[in-house]
Amino acid sequence: DTEVTQTPKHLVMGMTNKKSLKCEQHMGHRAMYWYKQKAKKPPELMFVYSYEKLSINESVPSRFSPECPNSSLLNLHLHALQPEDSALYLCASSQLQGADNSPLHFGNGTRLTVT
């Protein structure tokens, strides 16, 4: 078990559906991340939030919409996805202040299948 909790664990959605992935951490981390991981590939950064503000968007298509309602929560809203968006979506968090010894902490991921 990790200290970063993601829900749901699995999600199957059609291309016209709207769904959301949720992530929660209570470690007091002020940086939160969304990564996408395809099979046999490394995690690929999508978004970074720092102090609840979007710091980095790695040119992600607008059908993915992140939201950080407070310092513990991170959402990823999904709309009109394509089958090639099927992947493991990983949430992660890390410290910002005094972060020299702070690794990235991952949740267990949401395995998304788009049909």
Place this chain on the structure above:
Amino acid sequence: EDKVVQSPLSLVVHEGDTVTLNCSYEVTNFRSLLWYKQEKKAPTFLFMLTSSGIEKKSGRLSSILDKKELFSILNITATQTGDSAVYLCAVRNFTSGTYKYIFGTGTRLKVLA
């Protein structure tokens, strides 16, 4: 463009063997290098290296960073079947007012009984 490269891409060894995994990087505003082990789900943290030449050790695993030559190695001695996993190297840099973690391609290790 920031880049993290791992080698070999995959490796098959027998139990008891020693393996060395490599990670080289070209990253602006480098802060630290991390190693993760990934089995079926989320990557689990192994080491974070910030200073050159200081070995970090945990049981049969050890790692060292060379900031002059821009690489790190992860050693696993007396391998066991439970070491079978993908080992990911990530470099943390500071950009756009925050920390970014850039992952390498990973090394897929299979340990045979």
